[in-house]
Amino acid sequence: MFDVLPQYALDPRHLNAKAAWDKGLTGKGVLVAVIDDPGDVTHPDLAPNWAGKAFDPRQNKVYTDGQAWKDYFKKPENSHGTFVASSIVAAKNGKGIVGLAYEAKWMPVVMFNPGGYSSFEIALGAVWATNNGARAINNSWGGGLSFGPVKDAFDYAMANGTTVVASMGNSYHDEFQYPAALPGLIASGALDASNRKVTFSTSGRHISTAAPGQDTMLVNPTWQDTNPEGGYALISGTSFSSPYTTAVAALILQKCPAATPYQVRRVMEMNADGSIGTNPNGFDRETGWGRLDAGKIAQNLTDCAALPAKGANVLIDVDYISNSNGVQTGILGDVILRGQGMRAGASDDPTPLYLSPTDNNGQARFSEIAPGTYDIYVAGPDLSTTGGKTEDRGTFIGTLTATSGSTYYRPDEKRVIVPAGVVNLNPTDPYEPNDDMASAKTIAYGQTTQTAYIYGKPRDFDYFKFTGASGDQIKAEMLAAAQLGGQLDSFLSLVDSTGKVLATNDDRGTPASTATRKSPSRCRPLAPTTSWPPATKLPAAPPPPTTAPSTSTS
Incomplete structure (x- = not known):
């Protein structure tokens, strides 16, 4: 019992919250954004930690009046964002539940109401959150592709020191889902009360850690409950392991405000309980580096000078060359960075693998990735889209060293020229x-x-x-x-x-x-x-x- 209602997710066998709180890690001074459906900023457990701003990209409107926000968005379908936010910032006020980072502040950013917003609106929301001071952004959503503007917005966030967290997904499969699989994001899997991977939790090489995501006690919006003090519900999904992970990021950023997104990730992974999952000795594709342990982080993170090494930032600049058209910008290409020594298909191999299409400038950016030596695979435009002969696509294989401390503005850069057919625009x-x-x-x-x-x-x-x-x-x-x-x-x-x-x-x-x-x-x-x-x-x-x-x- 950490406030009024029971929360197994916070106990010593799971997130180990009290041990972190006892050492002063409560999220104080850290601002978190939740990109989701509109969270209930008037709920008694959430109102004390609302930062006073909420953003709807579709209207391009900032709300500072909580009641006006509630009146506009109160719909039966809108509940998910409230659940998510409560995992992070529910106040320790003697009512209902408590969030893992219960002294952090939060800002809701809308992307469902009740249907989904466009990728450009989501990107606008992420940029707004970054520009308004968010140090961590939670994304309990996904599906389809999140390249283009969404990736650009998250790259911008990470370039400004903002940690971006996403849920692995509820697909039951081992696969890349987005935005969780975007380079630099911290991907969270879901555990049950026995610290086993929940069957629906998506697996994959890109997973970072795991946190409770089954039957977690969370806040229900006031517009869905007859109780004027607000209601509560038991909810399941990787949607809820993700905000617990975001809350741990807030604890780390409270202690070490200068920590980069990659350093935040590595602090989580190095202090996780790796005995769970299919590999009791460390990483596996189902639970990542293991169960998040906020208490262990608080115990070990005593000196910010001893943070793990910073991540790397890589920029691959692609051009196409042909006899008839000379050199062209390498648009519609595909780039893969594959860590050397990777054992393809091995469930216990943490060797990183990142992928990205090139943008309109023929560039593929990889933000806040693991330092190391990578094999680079580049392919020219997909001819199923542009037309042409298969052999005209063109490929390149090479290597690149991603150095710790390279940045968005001074990345490790490599130019690649691919003999490829003309892209018919x-x-x-x-x-x-x-x-x-x-x-x-x-x-x-x-x-x-x-x-x-x-x-x-x-x-x-x-x-x-x-x-x-x-x-x-x-x-x-x-x-x-x-x-x-x-x-x-x-x-x-x-x-x-x-x-x-x-x-x-x-x-x-x-x-x-x-x-x-x-x-x-x-x-x-x-x-x-x-x-x-x-x-x-x-x-x-x-x-x-x-x-x-x-x-x-x-």
């Missing part, structure tokens, strides 16, 4: 110029269109039309960034023949390959694809039906 679009309703191309139910392209401009509209009858259930999916790569931020609208918008969607698809890091019973999918789940029903025609079926465009 202006392919023939079989549908252009279907940029308005009058020029919409006809399609039919069950049909997948040919690929339509975005020409070099900020946005492009592609209209398609089909005939629908009253009451038809319409389900549409746009195959965009998740399937094809690149940075397209897709938006899908269903419009009737008069121009009235019937339905819209932005990045809320539910293909089976994507999943959020939320409790399995509280899934809120986020994906760079766009679709309408469930199906949207066409409105009934006004009686009597004297006209032909209406035509809708999408």
